[in-house]
Amino acid sequence: MKPAPFAYVRPAAVADAVAELADGHGKVLAGGQSLVPVLAMRLGRPATLVDITAIEELQQLRRTGDRLRVGAAVRQRGVERAADAAAVPLLGMALPFVGHRELRSRGTVCGSLAHADPAAELPAVACCLGARIELAGPAGRRTVDARGFFVGAMTTAVGAEDVVTAVEFPVAAPGDGFGFGEIARRHGDFALAGVAAAVTVREGAVDAARLAGFGISDRPVFRDVTALMTAVGDDPDALRGATADLARELVDTGGDGHGSTGYRRRLFAVLTARELGAALARARSSEVSR
Amino acid sequence: MTGYPRPRPARVGPGEATDVRMTVNGAEVTVAVTPRMHLADVLREQVGLTGTHLGCEHGVCGMCTVLVDGDAARACLLLAVQCDGAEVVTVEGLGRADDQHPLQRAFSAHHGLQCGFCTPGMLMSSYDLLANGPRGTSVTPEELPAEMSGVLCRCTGYRGILAAVADTAAAHPDGLPPPANLESRTVLARSRGPAAAEPGTEQPASGRAGATEVRVPSGAPSASVAVSSALTSDIDDVWAVVLDFRRLARCLPGAELVETLDGGLFRGRARVPLGPVTLAFEGLAQVLDSDPGQHRMRLVAQGTDVGGSATQADIRLAARPGPDGGTVLEAAADLHLTGRIAQFGRALAGDVSRRMFEQLARAVDEAARTGADPVVSVPGPARVLLGVARDAARRVAAEAVVRLRTRLRPRPRRGRRAHGPNG
Numbered sequence: 001m002k003p004a005p006f007a008y009v010r011p012a013a014v015a016d017a018v019a020e021l022a023d024g025h026g027k028v029l030a031g032g033q034s035l036v037p038v039l040a041m042r043l044g045r046p047a048t049l050v051d052i053t054a055i056e057e058l059q060q061l062r063r064t065g066d067r068l069r070v071g072a073a074v075r076q077r078g079v080e081r082a083a084d085a086a087a088v089p090l091l092g093m094a095l096p097f098v099g100h101r102e103l104r105s106r107g108t109v110c111g112s113l114a115h116a117d118p119a120a121e122l123p124a125v126a127c128c129l130g131a132r133i134e135l136a137g138p139a140g141r142r143t144v145d146a147r148g149f150f151v152g153a154m155t156t157a158v159g160a161e162d163v164v165t166a167v168e169f170p171v172a173a174p175g176d177g178f179g180f181g182e183i184a185r186r187h188g189d190f191a192l193a194g195v196a197a198a199v200t201v202r203e204g205a206v207d208a209a210r211l212a213g214f215g216i217s218d219r220p221v222f223r224d225v226t227a228l229m230t231a232v233g234d235d236p237d238a239l240r241g242a243t244a245d246l247a248r249e250l251v252d253t254g255g256d257g258h259g260s261t262g263y264r265r266r267l268f269a270v271l272t273a274r275e276l277g278a279a280l281a282r283a284r285s286s287e288v289s290r
Numbered sequence: 291m292t293g294y295p296r297p298r299p300a301r302v303g304p305g306e307a308t309d310v311r312m313t314v315n316g317a318e319v320t321v322a323v324t325p326r327m328h329l330a331d332v333l334r335e336q337v338g339l340t341g342t343h344l345g346c347e348h349g350v351c352g353m354c355t356v357l358v359d360g361d362a363a364r365a366c367l368l369l370a371v372q373c374d375g376a377e378v379v380t381v382e383g384l385g386r387a388d389d390q391h392p393l394q395r396a397f398s399a400h401h402g403l404q405c406g407f408c409t410p411g412m413l414m415s416s417y418d419l420l421a422n423g424p425r426g427t428s429v430t431p432e433e434l435p436a437e438m439s440g441v442l443c444r445c446t447g448y449r450g451i452l453a454a455v456a457d458t459a460a461a462h463p464d465g466l467p468p469p470a471n472l473e474s475r476t477v478l479a480r481s482r483g484p485a486a487a488e489p490g491t492e493q494p495a496s497g498r499a500g501a502t503e504v505r506v507p508s509g510a511p512s513a514s515v516a517v518s519s520a521l522t523s524d525i526d527d528v529w530a531v532v533l534d535f536r537r538l539a540r541c542l543p544g545a546e547l548v549e550t551l552d553g554g555l556f557r558g559r560a561r562v563p564l565g566p567v568t569l570a571f572e573g574l575a576q577v578l579d580s581d582p583g584q585h586r587m588r589l590v591a592q593g594t595d596v597g598g599s600a601t602q603a604d605i606r607l608a609a610r611p612g613p614d615g616g617t618v619l620e621a622a623a624d625l626h627l628t629g630r631i632a633q634f635g636r637a638l639a640g641d642v643s644r645r646m647f648e649q650l651a652r653a654v655d656e657a658a659r660t661g662a663d664p665v666v667s668v669p670g671p672a673r674v675l676l677g678v679a680r681d682a683a684r685r686v687a688a689e690a691v692v693r694l695r696t697r698l699r700p701r702p703r704r705g706r707r708a709h710g711p712n713g
Contacts, residue, residue: 001346001348001366002347005324005325007301008371009301029372036348036349037348039326040366053372080424100352100439101362101415101440102362102364102418105361105363106358106367187439188439
């Protein structure tokens with residue numbers, strides 16, 4: 001389990017990091033918690049690792065107005081501990097499910113997005129909330145909506161010469177409520193199925209409802225479910241029926257030895273009904289406490 | 291580059307070594323690493339701390355869990371080059387044999403181990419949970435299975451482990467005590483690194499035998515010995531031999547001075563046959579303190595063996611005039627053993643060292659008296675030992691065999707190790 005040899009550079013500026021990737025044979029290293037196992041198993045053999053963690057700009061975690069900005073070098077455990085991050089409750093709900101403490105202490109939020117494992121939690125959170133992912137490349141900087149960022153299994157809008165520099169999540173407002181759940185064989189494993197849910201209420205009625213499923217397709221699957229939530233009202237049986245229909249539509253993974261497609265559909269339907277219901281209840285109580 | 295928590299380095303080519311500075315268990319360490327070397331290998335092979343175990347080497351099993359900048363991390367998923375400036379604490383830093391950390395005592399009380407292979411990882415992960423977890427020592431026993439899921443016990447001995455962690459948490463409502471074995475260990479000397487090797491100096495393939503610095507060992511020694519020998523020679527003659535490293539080395543059975551380096555640094559080798567085992571050390575020694583007027587000297591020596599053993603010794607030598615003429619030579623040493631050699635246990639290590647010091651004193655006496663190089667049978671320290679103290683040597687050899695058998699053969703594997711230590 002020794003990686004093949006590679007060169008290592010640790011630039012001090014984003015522009016330098018982008019320049020290091022110019023030959024197309026480099027790979028960005030932040031926490032390395034997904035990348036280093038890939039190197040150890042020699043599934044990947046980049047010529048150069050570009051360590052971006054010394055770039056000061058990327059180390060910032062701060063709230064600006066209605067956005068929480070998480071730099072690409074910010075570790076998951078740093079977000080768990082940051083008071084500012086409480087403004088995005090869904091992040092706090094999802095992070096304990098990301099690997100283990102020992103991985104979150106080095107792994108980064110942006111790294112998880114860039115790696116884009118189809119069963120990973122944070123890509124689903126980003127899709128559910130409509131986060132914006134910032135990239136720097138040879139042509140300059142650009143921003144990509146999370147819902148258009150993931151294009152397949154471990155494939156994203158990040159080009160070979162691009163560096164993810166930050167992600168911005170919208171902070172929660174009164175009347176917003178969230179739910180997050182997943183089923184994995186063991187705590188810390190990738191999910192067999194999972195869901196991130198966000199519901200907004202106005203005067204007790206559903207104004208908006210969105211979800212992103214993960215572990216159910218080759219990428220996180222986003223769906224606006226405002227109409228579904230409005231239709232089922234407060235009837236839990238109707239909600240379960242509706243999510244079962246939704247699961248048939250959204251779960252398209254072929255399944256594996258850990259769970260067939262049908263099993264994952266059932267997991268997703270049950271989880272989604274549970275977390276949408278919980279998100280609605282939280283949304284109502286957050287509106288009342290305003 | 292100011293303002294960055296991790297200054298340096300700019301660029302390291304594949305296969306090229308670069309210096310990385312870290313603090314390991316409170317001691318400053320500089321290691322030369324290539325980009326692909328992970329932290330666990332560096333801790334084990336270069337720093338000599340083999341308490342950090344390696345299981346899967348791709349981040350699944352948690353055996354290699356250490357604290358990096360205060361938080362638990364997988365040492366196999368961290369490249370050593372990423373750790374420039376990092377503060378690392380390994381299981382060796384948690385406590386010492388005679389002063390264990392509360393977690394270690396609880397693991398012992400609950401028998402929180404079966405084969406023991408996951409224990410370092412379990413200890414460091416549970417330390418992190420109780421010291422840095424979101425709820426500290428207020429974590430409930432019900433939360434522990436999920437919270438401790440980052441380290442696997444393939445013996446499935448989880449009950450004792452979780453009970454130990456729960457007990458430790460309950461016993462420390464105001465917070466977990468910090469690691470108990472962090473000491474400062476000063477970097478004394480360092481070469482310019484492997485790229486700047488002197489012509490003719492062999493560069494070993496791994497960093498193991500290629501130590502380029504001498505460190506004052508820290509923490510509890512594996513064994514301590516003190517030997518007082520009455521010599522017939524005059525004190526100034528005795529001390530003249532002690533100060534002449536070439537002659538002094540020849541007084542030690544099996545030892546040889548290879549090279550005298552700058553800065554009071556010496557490179558040497560020594561062969562120590564023990565029953566079925568022969569240890570062949572190569573290493574460095576450095577005089578820390580020498581007061582010829584007072585006939586006192588302190589030196590540190592470190593050696594690594596091709597089999598993966600490592601030893602460090604902090605040695606104090608002193609001479610004073612004997613009551614009836616002659617000289618009393620006093621030698622005291624703290625020995626730190628890791629790897630294969632540590633399997634011998636502290637009693638055996640102490641006994642063997644004591645005999646070697648007695649032999650050294652006798653040879654120094656002879657060299658001081660005759661002015662000639664001492665004649666010690668080389669390579670035959672085992673024979674020397676037997677001649678000096680046949681009974682003791684026989685006892686320690688027997689102990690070694692017993693220990694080797696119990697260590698090496700807990701689970702006989704079919705078709706392998708047909709020959710035990712008894713042949």
